[in-house]
Amino acid sequence: MKISIYGTGIVGKVLGKAYAERGHAVVMGTRDPNSPNSQAAALAAGVPLLSFAEAAAVGEVIILATKWDGGATENAINMAGAAAFAGKIVIDAVNPLRFTATGLDLTVGTTDSAGEQIQRLLPAAHVVKAFNMIGAGHMVNPTFVGGDPDMYICGNDDAAKATVRGLIAELGWRSIIDMGDIRASRMLEVLAQLWIVQGMRTGKWMHAFKLLQQ
Numbered sequence: 001m002k003i004s005i006y007g008t009g010i011v012g013k014v015l016g017k018a019y020a021e022r023g024h025a026v027v028m029g030t031r032d033p034n035s036p037n038s039q040a041a042a043l044a045a046g047v048p049l050l051s052f053a054e055a056a057a058v059g060e061v062i063i064l065a066t067k068w069d070g071g072a073t074e075n076a077i078n079m080a081g082a083a084a085f086a087g088k089i090v091i092d093a094v095n096p097l098r099f100t101a102t103g104l105d106l107t108v109g110t111t112d113s114a115g116e117q118i119q120r121l122l123p124a125a126h127v128v129k130a131f132n133m134i135g136a137g138h139m140v141n142p143t144f145v146g147g148d149p150d151m152y153i154c155g156n157d158d159a160a161k162a163t164v165r166g167l168i169a170e171l172g173w174r175s176i177i178d179m180g181d182i183r184a185s186r187m188l189e190v191l192a193q194l195w196i197v198q199g200m201r202t203g204k205w206m207h208a209f210k211l212l213q214q
């Protein structure tokens with residue numbers, strides 16, 4: 001598939017590299033393709049670097065891996081315009097976090113979420129929340145002594161979720177659980193916060209979630 005990675009941080013780098021290695025036509029988007037940091041990220045992923053607008057235009061699937069604070073994700077989306085996302089699958093890995101004196105805090109929640117806000121910004125796109133509740137270091141071939149971790153997804157469009165499920169499975173995930181429509185982002189974003197709290201508390205970042213079922 002044509003996959004556009006929207007963001008040059010660690011998440012963009014990890015997912016860009018992984019999908020390129022699996023034979024997808026991957027590009028990475030950034031605010032300034034001449035920025036040395038963005039160029040280094042694309043080089044590390046082994047994919048071409050484009051502007052956000054160019055990346056949105058070419059992707060069949062767009063993976064949002066942008067910062068949230070300060071309106072960064074909305075700004076990045078606006079650099080392409082909502083029309084560029086129309087009819088496409090948008091995988092939303094974003095967490096609405098902000099650094100505070102006490103750590104990383106959620107800035108949206110309980111009655112709304114970043115996932116819902118992104119779906120409202122992109123009404124003609126099929127937004128699927130995924131990857132947000134696991135650290136970048138475990139997004140590909142996750143291996144834990146406790147067993148297979150879960151990847152939780154949610155979104156309004158079943159066909160889009162089926163495609164995203166396949167893309168996640170390509171990265172070695174064996175337990176992918178659909179939590180319903182995009183409103184479940186409220187809970188998936190809280191889970192990300194819990195993942196961070198556990199990391200800060202223990203100083204270790206080697207954990208993931210598992211829903212035990214009978």
Ligand SMILES: NC(=O)c1ccc[n+]([C@@H]2O[C@H](COP(=O)([O-])OP(=O)(O)OC[C@H]3O[C@@H](n4cnc5c(N)ncnc54)[C@H](OP(=O)(O)O)[C@@H]3O)[C@@H](O)[C@H]2O)c1
Nearest residue numbers: 007008009010011030031065066067072075094095135136
């Ligand atoms: N790090 C993790 O392990 C992890 C795990 C799960 C989910 N997440 C979530 O995934 C997202 C990406 O995280 P990350 O750690 O890879 O990188 P990040 O530092 O949170 O975001 C990097 C990207 O945000 C863009 N950006 C920053 N400020 C911007 C602005 N004002 N306008 C437009 N774009 C802006 C940057 O653009 P340029 O390319 O132009 O610099 C860059 O592409 C975040 O929402 C994060 O919460 C992170």
